[in-house]
Amino acid sequence: MEYVGRVPAPPLDQFIDDVYCLTGVPRHRRMNVPPMPSAHLFINLGGPARLWDSDPSVPPEVFTDGWFMGVWTRRFLFEYPARVRLVGVHFKPWGMSPFVDMPAIELRDRWVPVDAVWRRSVDRIRNQLGDIASAGETLRAVEAELRSRLAEAPLHGLDLVRHTSGRLETSHGAVPVGALADAAGVSGNHLATQFKSHVGVTPKRVARIYRFARLILSVDALRPVDWSELAQTAGYFDQAHFSREFKDFTGHTPMEYLALRRRFPAERGFPPDSGPMPAD
Template sequence: MRFVARKPSPALAPYVARLWCYESGALTHTRERIVPTGGMQLLVNLHEDELRWWDGAGLDRAHRMHGAGMQGIYDRPFAIDTIEQRAIAGVSFAPGGAWAFCGVPASALARDHVPLDALWARDGATLRERLLEAYARGEVLRELERVLLARLSIDRLGRDLDVHGAVRALHDGMTVRALTDALGSSEKRFVRAFVARVGVTPKRYARVLRFQRVLARVAELERVEWARIAAECGYYDQSHLVHEFRELSGLTPSAYVPRLPEEPNHVVLG
């Protein structure tokens, strides 16, 4: 397994968290459950010209498209094909950052994967070929950054919203009403701008952030006490945590076993 990541250039830093490339040999399992992270990603399969994923209550509804696409924000689980992980390059966007490259509100991509040519036309259709050439030269992340710099378009969509500040406040447990008061904005206007930039409502996003805090806390502990984690992460009680955990991941807390400790959002399906 080989994972290479780099921070973006200063021009991209407000919108991009990192650029990355992942390579692995054949895995013993064929599919993985992906739990919600609150993020959006650009994905390019360098192993084959296809992206495959499954959603639905049983993760049994199959989808496929060409090998370059945009993954919208998810607030429920989906499954991926591990064959794609033989060689895949991607961009993990900062909260609210993908809008600067998509040309559509983030809400239009929520809970879905969208072919890149549907968003970027010819540039999207040819991106995989460009990255394959760069991959052969060992320059795939540099080429990916060049593409993003050329696509960067800052328009008025949600321009008046401090997404990073709003996300930090939600992460710290501030309510939407308190946040809108602090921003001097009406709740309706704030929610509309947030959904356009991030893809889901601030309340839904805050639930995903809280769920991610649970996963981070679990990774730190040798012995997990769910009642204690519920209290630490802002749930009413353990039953509230269990309900939220099941709704967001499709699993009970006791059934959650990540593929690796450093990959808490990937759960082996078989």
């Protein structure tokens, strides 16, 4: 499967980490995806994709066109079609807010069809691209759609969330939430309210996800792994808490996860996103 991705041009780069295109036959059809510090848009130009929530009470979904996903606080399972033609957008945790006319909390731990948020946008993109558009043409069309959807006026509270989220990102979730609120000159409750509106979760939850992402992305599966040292470096000072959160977020113990990483190394040419793992 071929991956082509890039950081979009300004002003989109203020809100989006990357836009990418996947095409071809996947090496693994089903992927187990842990929480990561981002929200997502997927536009499916190929066969149906399937998603399962790790919460068994939530019914699975099949998407033929595309879907939005807010920030996830638990893992989910994703199944590629037999042949993939998919465009993805990794929004910063708060970055989806100025593109959709709904509170981010309504997208937390949910997948929502694109056309339920953006009316008839997938049909328009499909008509532009046809069946033989290159990855570059596909990315340009999606970036044009994103620019047309970007809110013209600044959203209330978004600058506050952007600034404090940036501190959480650079510190990998290590800055205490109380210190963030004090530095911004607001109460903890006000900060939490704005995060729920623009991110969908509290700043404390965002900090937890950044901390976990730092740990996962620091694992070098080609070398012996000292889990205690990695956990402490990432900010886990309670080993029991680390073990529980790791199992909750990945579905595996640390040693099981490491064995999978060694059994299924990342495909060459893909970005260094070591969180999702094959589930088959």
